[in-house]
Amino acid sequence: MAEDNKEPRIGVFVCHCGTNIAGSIDVTAVKDYAQTLPGVTIADEYQYMCSTPGQSKIKAAIADYDLTGVVVAACSPRLHEPTFRVATQEGGLNPFRFEMANIREQNAWVHMHDRKAATDKAKDQVRIAVAKARLLEDLIPKSVPVEKAALVVGAGIGGIQASLDLGSAGIPVTLVERWPTVGGRMSQLDKTFPTLDCSQCILTPKMVDVGRHPMIDLKTYTEVESVEGYIGNFDVTLRRRARGVLTPEEAEARGIVGGGCNGCGDCEEVCPVIKSNEFEMGMAPRKAIYIFHAQVMPLLYTIDFDSCVKCGLCIEACGPDKRAIDLDMVDTFETVKVGTIILATGYDLIPIEGKREWGYKQFDNVITGLEFERLICASGPTVGHLIRPSDGATPMKVAFVLCAGSRDNSGGVAKPYCSRFCCMYSLKHAHQIMEKIPGAVPYLFYMDIRAFGKGYEEFYYRVQDEGAKFIRGRVSNIQEDVQTKNLHVFAEDTLLGRPVDLECDMVVLAAAIQPKADADSLRQMFGISKSQDGWYLEAHPKLNPCGTTTAGIFLAGVCQGPKDVPDTVAQAEGAASAASIPIHMGQVDLEPYFAVCIEEKCAGCGMCTNLCPFGALDLVDREDGTGNGKVMRVTEAKCKGCGTCGGFCPGGAIKMQHFTSEQIVGQIDAFLLEGEQ
Amino acid sequence: MADGEFKPKIMAIICNWCSYAGADLAGGGRVQYPPDVRAIRVMCTGRVDPLFIMKAFQDGADGVLISGCHFGDCHYLEGNFKCAKRMFLVKTLLKSIGLDDRRLRMTFVSASEGAKWGQVMEDVVNTIKELGPSPLKEFEK
Numbered sequence: 026m027a028e029d030n031k032e033p034r035i036g037v038f039v040c041h042c043g044t045n046i047a048g049s050i051d052v053t054a055v056k057d058y059a060q061t062l063p064g065v066t067i068a069d070e071y072q073y074m075c076s077t078p079g080q081s082k083i084k085a086a087i088a089d090y091d092l093t094g095v096v097v098a099a100c101s102p103r104l105h106e107p108t109f110r111v112a113t114q115e116g117g118l119n120p121f122r123f124e125m126a127n128i129r130e131q132n133a134w135v136h137m138h139d140r141k142a143a144t145d146k147a148k149d150q151v152r153i154a155v156a157k158a159r160l161l162e163d164l165i166p167k168s169v170p171v172e173k174a175a176l177v178v179g180a181g182i183g184g185i186q187a188s189l190d191l192g193s194a195g196i197p198v199t200l201v202e203r204w205p206t207v208g209g210r211m212s213q214l215d216k217t218f219p220t221l222d223c224s225q226c227i228l229t230p231k232m233v234d235v236g237r238h239p240m241i242d243l244k245t246y247t248e249v250e251s252v253e254g255y256i257g258n259f260d261v262t263l264r265r266r267a268r269g270v271l272t273p274e275e276a277e278a279r280g281i282v283g284g285g286c287n288g289c290g291d292c293e294e295v296c297p298v299i300k301s302n303e304f305e306m307g308m309a310p311r312k313a314i315y316i317f318h319a320q321v322m323p324l325l326y327t328i329d330f331d332s333c334v335k336c337g338l339c340i341e342a343c344g345p346d347k348r349a350i351d352l353d354m355v356d357t358f359e360t361v362k363v364g365t366i367i368l369a370t371g372y373d374l375i376p377i378e379g380k381r382e383w384g385y386k387q388f389d390n391v392i393t394g395l396e397f398e399r400l401i402c403a404s405g406p407t408v409g410h411l412i413r414p415s416d417g418a419t420p421m422k423v424a425f426v427l428c429a430g431s432r433d434n435s436g437g438v439a440k441p442y443c444s445r446f447c448c449m450y451s452l453k454h455a456h457q458i459m460e461k462i463p464g465a466v467p468y469l470f471y472m473d474i475r476a477f478g479k480g481y482e483e484f485y486y487r488v489q490d491e492g493a494k495f496i497r498g499r500v501s502n503i504q505e506d507v508q509t510k511n512l513h514v515f516a517e518d519t520l521l522g523r524p525v526d527l528e529c530d531m532v533v534l535a536a537a538i539q540p541k542a543d544a545d546s547l548r549q550m551f552g553i554s555k556s557q558d559g560w561y562l563e564a565h566p567k568l569n570p571c572g573t574t575t576a577g578i579f580l581a582g583v584c585q586g587p588k589d590v591p592d593t594v595a596q597a598e599g600a601a602s603a604a605s606i607p608i609h610m611g612q613v614d615l616e617p618y619f620a621v622c623i624e625e626k627c628a629g630c631g632m633c634t635n636l637c638p639f640g641a642l643d644l645v646d647r648e649d650g651t652g653n654g655k656v657m658r659v660t661e662a663k664c665k666g667c668g669t670c671g672g673f674c675p676g677g678a679i680k681m682q683h684f685t686s687e688q689i690v691g692q693i694d695a696f697l698l699e700g701e702q
Numbered sequence: 703m704a705d706g707e708f709k710p711k712i713m714a715i716i717c718n719w720c721s722y723a724g725a726d727l728a729g730g731g732r733v734q735y736p737p738d739v740r741a742i743r744v745m746c747t748g749r750v751d752p753l754f755i756m757k758a759f760q761d762g763a764d765g766v767l768i769s770g771c772h773f774g775d776c777h778y779l780e781g782n783f784k785c786a787k788r789m790f791l792v793k794t795l796l797k798s799i800g801l802d803d804r805r806l807r808m809t810f811v812s813a814s815e816g817a818k819w820g821q822v823m824e825d826v827v828n829t830i831k832e833l834g835p836s837p838l839k840e841f842e843k
Contacts, residue, residue, distance in 0.1 A: 101726045130729025142737040149740050549774050557814045638779040667778035668749030692742045697761035
């Protein structure tokens with residue numbers, strides 16, 4: 026182990042990364058330059074430093090040259106810092122005596138056509154890294170216990186699957202859902218492609234499982250109010266919205282034995298308030314006291330207090346035995362302590378009426394794909410009879426507009442990305458029309474048919490064979506015949522090079538999807554990032570698609586990006602596995618980048634205590650026996666190592682471990698003074 | 703100044719979670735930008751002590767860039783706010799010693815904004831090239 030007072034002896038290792046680095050940078054020149062830097066004992070180069078022989082070089086050099094620090098000039102520390110820290114440790118040094126110079130992502134790849142400038146920059150980067158390495162110190166990561174519990178936000182198919190997996194692995198799960206029932210978007214779908222399974226039939230067993238699983242505490246009609254803490258120790262405050270109806274357990278707690286809601290629906294019958302049912306996309310009514318559909322989980326009525334007139338008829342109908350209704354109920358708050366969190370918050374359709382050329386909400390017979398799902402569904406508002414909204418007639422010619430707002434760079438409500446499942450559900454819709462309405466013809470206006478999944482291409486062929494018409498071209502405009510309410514769909518058939526004017530009975534827009542309206546505020550509550558398109562940002566698009574940059578928080582389903590049911594379920598299982606790892610380990614190491622108070626410099630002014638967003642700093646009485654004045658004290662478990670206190674301390678009394686002022690100033694001097702101090 | 707083109711020395715201090723990741727993404731996407739900026743990584747822009755910036759100018763930097771997360775996106779809730787507030791102080795200081803305050807810039811580049819990072823690099827380098835070498839360099843001589 027290196028001693029703190031030893032003269033720095035740094036080893037520098039420059040990586041070729043095949044030709045990734047060596048293609049733009051003269052690696053040998055950088056190595057030779059490194060050898061001349063003060064404090065550098067050995068400089069070397071290698072094809073792939075991250076390979077086993079590359080790491081062996083580091084380990085051998087630590088022993089052979091009695092190194093005090095290691096610098097690897099290669100890719101981003103966000104990629105391989107953990108790798109090389111382990112190598113440094115295996116070589117016998119403290120792992121925090123390692124520093125990386127990012128000469129790939131932030132050099133070779135961005136200055137590909139200026140070898141001299143890139144090589145000069147790499148020399149500077151190595152010099153800056155060596156300056157820091159000279160001043161690195163031994164640090165010991167802090168180990169914190171992990172609460173054996175998880176939180177899952179959103180009870181669509183993603184959240185349900187993740188909760189079932191975690192619960193079955195023996196981890197207590199709190200599953201939070203904003204709607205009064207679990208099920209999410211999948212419960213609104215009629216059939217699933219390409220197998221044509223009834224969506225409800227394959228989903229409801231899982232909905233029932235999640236409701237009765239002994240390890241899952243299901244909280245519907247509940248939202249996340251605030252989040253505090255860090256991996257292993259999150260305190261999440263939940264708002265249980267007042268639903269005005271008592272569960273049998275809640276009734277019992279109030280001394281109403283055998284009472285509470287049993288889902289009989291007597292209250293709904295007498296309720297005089299009629300609203301539109303959001304589950305049926307507004308195409309069916311509901312009362313102010315309601316359930317979305319017959320298969321809700323939990324089977325528990327909910328009062329929409331924004332609409333309720335508090336007439337009390339429901340209380341009468343519920344009767345003196347159950348006494349399930351409480352019109353004075355208010356929102357309640359509770360805090361759950363969990364070790365890890367999975368977000369599975371889903372998506373919305375874009376407001377497709379913003380594409381005015383397609384006439385949604387202007388013309389009665391232009392509907393969205395999700396509305397089509399409800400209209401064709403046997404448990405939907407029309408009991409599965411597809412009808413035209415304008416006159417209730419059965420449509421015989423139906424046009425489908427694919428990429429409705431997807432893959433569209435025109436701005437406004439349109440999205441540049443592919444929404445991924447619209448091609449397939451439109452094929453399914455086409456199939457369903459032909460199956461249910463003999464003689465009906467679907468016309469699909471498409472750009473490309475993306476049938477990428479297992480069995481999808483085969484399904485595409487099947488729908489073609491069944492007689493669906495495919496027209497390759499974007500729909501430019503839709504006009505309504507005011508008398509017949511038929512629609513004229515205008516497009517260019519780009520395969521025939523001819524303009525198309527198709528008169529049809531109904532148009533279904535395969536509307537693009539977008540993150541939930543409050544995705545941003547929820548994301549900021551959990552401290553995670555978003556992609557440019559607004560979906561939650563995964564830790565790595567390929568190698569860590571379920572994780573986020575905030576340790577302990579994981580993603581499942583469409584909230585991370587458009588995906589269909591199988592992909593959502595797969596990611597949910599991945600997220601559940603990832604979220605269970607810290608819990609099963611029982612403890613996690615936090616990077617030891619804590620603030621440390623240098624007591625002899627601390628004036629006890631207390632500025633830092635106000636700056637810390639985590640309440641990690643306090644002023645306490647000095648314990649040096651003099652009894653005069655205060656001194657700052659750090660609670661390490663609360664400190665996240667941002668350094669906001671250290672950036673401001675007027676006395677320079679706060680040392681930010683691994684990012685000390687001496688180290689940073691050393692880097693600045695190394696860059697600008699080129700070694701002359 | 704040596705003969706030929708002015709090659710500015712620009713120091714950047716960038717946060718680990720957003721701008722450093724954004725710069726990495728620019729690399730992955732092979733976004734090409736001028737090679738005049740050297741970045742120092744900190745966990746959060748909240749760590750940036752105004753003295754770091756003054757030290758850089760004292761050492762002869764032609765420009766300094768601080769780049770962090772967008773407001774509301776800070777991994778540590780509000781470090782970037784705290785840093786942004788300090789920038790006003792430092793800019794005032796720079797003006798009082800006769801430096802053009804455009805030599806110091808704070809930007810907000812998220813982990814998904816690789817192209818924007820390239821844009822920031824272009825902008826910063828162009829600005830500093832327009833302003834020319836730091837007058838403090840002449841003063842030192």
